[in-house]
Amino acid sequence: MNIVVCLKQVPGTTKVNIDPQTNTLVRQGIKNIVNPFDTYALEEGVRIKERYEGKVTAISMGPPQAEEALREVISTGADEAILLSDSAFAGADTLATSHTLARAINKLKQYDIIICGRQTIDGDTGQVGPELAEMLGIPFVAYVSKIEEIDNGYMRVKRMVEDGHEVIETPLPTVITVVKEINVPRLPSLRGLAKARSAVIPIWTAQELGVDKNMVGLSGSATRVIRVFFPQRVHHGEILQGDLESQANSLIDKLREAKIISGS
Amino acid sequence: MEYFLNEQQKTLKSLARRIAEERILPVRAELDEREEFPWGIMKDLAEADIFRIFIPEEYEGLGGGCFELCLAVEELSRVCSGVAVSYAASALGSFPLLEYGTEEQKQKYLPDIASGKRLAAFALTEPTAGSDASAIKTTAERVKGGYVINGTKQFITNGGEAEIYTVIALTDKARGARGASAFLVEKDTPGFSFGKKEKKMGIRASSTRELVFRNCLVPEENIIGKEGMGFIVTLRLLDRSRPGIGAQAVGLAQGALEAAVDYARKRIQFGHPIISLPVVQNMLADMATNVEAARALTYAVARTIDSGAKKFTEEAAMAKVFASDTAMKVATDAVQIFGGVGYMRDYPIEKMMRDAKITQIYEGSNEVLRSTIAFELRKRKARRE
Numbered sequence: 162m163n164i165v166v167c168l169k170q171v172p173g174t175t176k177v178n179i180d181p182q183t184n185t186l187v188r189q190g191i192k193n194i195v196n197p198f199d200t201y202a203l204e205e206g207v208r209i210k211e212r213y214e215g216k217v218t219a220i221s222m223g224p225p226q227a228e229e230a231l232r233e234v235i236s237t238g239a240d241e242a243i244l245l246s247d248s249a250f251a252g253a254d255t256l257a258t259s260h261t262l263a264r265a266i267n268k269l270k271q272y273d274i275i276i277c278g279r280q281t282i283d284g285d286t287g288q289v290g291p292e293l294a295e296m297l298g299i300p301f302v303a304y305v306s307k308i309e310e311i312d313n314g315y316m317r318v319k320r321m322v323e324d325g326h327e328v329i330e331t332p333l334p335t336v337i338t339v340v341k342e343i344n345v346p347r348l349p350s351l352r353g354l355a356k357a358r359s360a361v362i363p364i365w366t367a368q369e370l371g372v373d374k375n376m377v378g379l380s381g382s383a384t385r386v387i388r389v390f391f392p393q394r395v396h397h398g399e400i401l402q403g404d405l406e407s408q409a410n411s412l413i414d415k416l417r418e419a420k421i422i423s424g425s
Numbered sequence: 426m427e428y429f430l431n432e433q434q435k436t437l438k439s440l441a442r443r444i445a446e447e448r449i450l451p452v453r454a455e456l457d458e459r460e461e462f463p464w465g466i467m468k469d470l471a472e473a474d475i476f477r478i479f480i481p482e483e484y485e486g487l488g489g490g491c492f493e494l495c496l497a498v499e500e501l502s503r504v505c506s507g508v509a510v511s512y513a514a515s516a517l518g519s520f521p522l523l524e525y526g527t528e529e530q531k532q533k534y535l536p537d538i539a540s541g542k543r544l545a546a547f548a549l550t551e552p553t554a555g556s557d558a559s560a561i562k563t564t565a566e567r568v569k570g571g572y573v574i575n576g577t578k579q580f581i582t583n584g585g586e587a588e589i590y591t592v593i594a595l596t597d598k599a600r601g602a603r604g605a606s607a608f609l610v611e612k613d614t615p616g617f618s619f620g621k622k623e624k625k626m627g628i629r630a631s632s633t634r635e636l637v638f639r640n641c642l643v644p645e646e647n648i649i650g651k652e653g654m655g656f657i658v659t660l661r662l663l664d665r666s667r668p669g670i671g672a673q674a675v676g677l678a679q680g681a682l683e684a685a686v687d688y689a690r691k692r693i694q695f696g697h698p699i700i701s702l703p704v705v706q707n708m709l710a711d712m713a714t715n716v717e718a719a720r721a722l723t724y725a726v727a728r729t730i731d732s733g734a735k736k737f738t739e740e741a742a743m744a745k746v747f748a749s750d751t752a753m754k755v756a757t758d759a760v761q762i763f764g765g766v767g768y769m770r771d772y773p774i775e776k777m778m779r780d781a782k783i784t785q786i787y788e789g790s791n792e793v794l795r796s797t798i799a800f801e802l803r804k805r806k807a808r809r810e
Contacts, residue, residue, distance in 0.1 A: 348444055351474035351487060354436050 162215030168199035198278025207238035236349035252379030259292035294336035441500035456630035471541020484535035490731035495672035502676025507630030518545025546587035565594035584634025605655030616641030627779035671723035671744035674752035749784035
């Protein structure tokens with residue numbers, strides 16, 4: 162079983178600055194972490210490997226410092242890690258990111274299950290997983306909360322939907338995104354930490370991936386960030402006065418006015 | 426203080442701290458309240474390779490020694506010494522095997538202990554044999570192909586939870602202490618069962634239980650060392666394990682000290698934090714000084730042992746006595762600094778005081794160990810060393 166886990170290094174804080182020129186995050190000088198949702202993806206990959214045997218390859222696109230994130234996931238069970246890094250990849254939106262990841266996964270040739278976190282905590286779009294599946298031309302299941310069985314080229318998973326669960330059977334290879342309910346990620350092990358210290362993490366550049374430079378980075382992005390701002394906080398709290406019955410009546414009126422409830 | 430840890434030791438210390446803070450801290454009060462064995466945490470420790478540190482590399486360990494064990498035990502005890510002792514007891518149970526076991530025995534048992542798949546335990550104490558270990562009554566009678574064990578062991582840490590037990594029993598009653606031997610007994614061996622589970626004052630997450638042997642046949646190849654070596658094995662084992670109790674006490678005292686400093690900075694009385702009161706400052710200063718002294722002594726003894734020293738009975742006793750007396754004093758003073766709330770079970774500090782007491786009692790009571798130290802002093806003077 163060849164398992165690929167895609168992950169991203171993200172700022173470990175919400176106190177970030179935005180570059181006024183590019184309207185993107187200033188990533189220098191802040192402590193970075195592995196995107197928390199991706200740690201569930203990695204853990205699930207490692208559990209599949211432990212259950213069915215195989216290999217877990219972690220892939221991340223990012224600046225050279227993203228190597229730290231890849232070393233960290235080696236300490237918690239990834240067998241190999243590859244960093245996709247090139248100045249041409251900078252400023253990528255989800256489309257350009259997915260394109261780059263898809264090229265890297267194609268270059269790996271052998272893959273059965275590709276696991277991503279449901280979304281990142283910096284971009285929050287949740288688009289890379291599904292886009293990746295589209296570009297690879299393979300099935301996709303979002304919000305997986307349990308992998309029930311993998312057998313004979315098929316995988317049965319449970320996914321979370323708004324009003325319950327769905328159980329889906331999908332042929333392999335397939336891409337899934339996982340939710341935090343799926344597992345409790347393990348802590349690093351001493352042997353894993355030793356392995357992480359000495360691991361050689363190859364860097365694949367645009368040239369090695371053979372990508373068209375117009376398909377990656379800022380030039381491959383279909384979206385442009387025009388403006389980034391903190392939403393203004395508006396406090397609309399109101400304290401209703403009077404006895405209980407008049408308070409209840411006035412609350413009902415207000416809810417009706419706001420079209421939250423209907424009827425008379 | 427700079428203790429000159431190497432890279433691996435620093436990694437071990439920080440990983441043990443992370444496990445303690447992320448996995449033990451959220452559940453320690455509940456484990457204490459429910460007297461529940463911390464299997465979930467044992468699994469975390471196993472996955473993190475923490476059981477491998479005291480096992481040689483050829484048996485799937487990481488080849489550390491007494492010092493590495495002390496670092497791990499200290500960090501775990503800083504948060505919960507009940508959990509720490511459950512871990513440390515597995516090391517205690519495997520030391521006789523490490524030092525006196527045959528190659529076959531080591532190959533058979535050590536890899537499972539290293540991976541944390543199976544816990545070990547050591548069984549010496551009996552109702553009539555505490556400080557006077559030579560008063561044990563459990564017997565191991567030689568029969569064809571093995572030994573038949575009969576008797577009851579008391580207060581056995583990890584009893585019922587461990588799968589590999591090192592049991593001391595008399596193979597020759599007439600020879601007293603020289604007639605004892607050590608045996609490996611696996612859980613589920615016919616004739617081996619568990620008795621009363623003790624309800625304790627402290628370290629309540631750990632399991633302390635009776636072991637009952639009724640015509641329990643163990644194969645001949647399960648003897649550790651030779652017949653009659655039981656007490657030699659035991660004395661060597663306890664010399665080697667006592668710094669571990671020192672580390673448990675140091676970790677506990679460190680946890681209590683940190684909690685006391687934190688509370689004293691926040692607690693306002695007479696318009697100021699109580700840490701600005703000289704009487705509180707004096708207490709905290711003495712606590713901190715003693716904790717550091719206990720740590721320095723414990724580390725020094727553990728490193729002496731790992732350096733290959735032949736004899737370290739006196740030093741090991743000193744580390745255990747000094748650190749455990751420190752833990753008791755520091756935990757008691759920490760409760761005093763907390764005042765009324767310190768006495769309440771809503772705060773972790775009363776648990777630390779309850780947990781501290783056992784360190785002065787087990788693995789050689791401090792009274793017995795002081796006489797051990799004095800005996801060594803006297804012997805040395807007589808030899809004019």
